[in-house]
Amino acid sequence: MLDLVDQDGQVTVAELVKRFSISAVTVRSDLDTLASVGAVVRSHGGAVRRVEATQDYPLRMKETLHREEKVRIGRAAAELVKPGETIILDSGTTTAEIARHLKRV
Template identity: 50%
Template sequence: MIADDRRREILRRLQIDNYVEAAALSRELGVDASTIRRDLDALARSGQAERTHGGARIAAAPSDIPYAVKESERRQEKVAIARAAATDVSDGQTVILDSGSTTYQIALELRHKQGLTIITNDLRIGKYTATLPNVRLLVTGGELLGSVYTLVGERAVDFLSDYSADWAFLGADAIDPTAGITNTNTLEIPIKRAMIRAAAASIVVADSSKFGSRALAKVAAIEEVGQIITDRAQPIEGLADYGPTVLFA
């Protein structure tokens, strides 16, 4: 098992149990104790874990901001972004909605469309969409990241491989012209990439505070997505470096 896969597995166990023991990880993952120590140290440096004697625990300040906090932050900007994102969606199309508070706003904006198929890994989006008439809802399988209502894992990725969508709307923790679209939680990376592969057009929706910064793990290069929709609440330095992909709501 390569380092990235091993660390994703350690994070998965931390999300479930809140604590991992280094000796048990060494036995179960088939690597020596020094390798596990390096993995745990790397996760601690990235803010995703806290080292303890003999192991690690989930970071006291979680790497994913809880949904209730995200939902209240920059709400006006997120509504404007969602309205711009929903404009080009036509009746009868298939739309993938990534987990997040901005994509939840897109779900609200899509309520007036007819005959949509919506695919999501977000339980809150799924719950809301289930109340809409004339919408076909598909929710990925997978394992729940409770604080953000997100389904992740191999089953979620495999689920998406069976479908083709017209649109995929993805959130992002950070956007940088060199690092590209990045995310704090590595467990979400495979399903975000699967969403991009499954859609004819991939759109990143992110407020302007996300620009010019980098998070831990790369989702995609700027040129791998069709468009980035943001707001004008704050200026984006080096806007030209992002190419023609940025659209302001």
């Protein structure tokens, strides 16, 4: 079961019943057991692959990732702001580009 979840990212109870020729009750019980030990996450009618938290890169590295796109987004977003308008920006490397371009508006 775990191999199938790893391979496809998700499985359904019906698919496992057919593949292993076992009852839906047995499949649900097995998926519940796998979920209880953190091997999968139960979903309605099946289970999905457990997703680990993504790695958070240092700020200096994030600034270089997709740099050209961030600059274009920052420029385009800043051009939408009219003089006298107030906006709120969240933190992030793309929003920092918006702020840099707002200085020029």
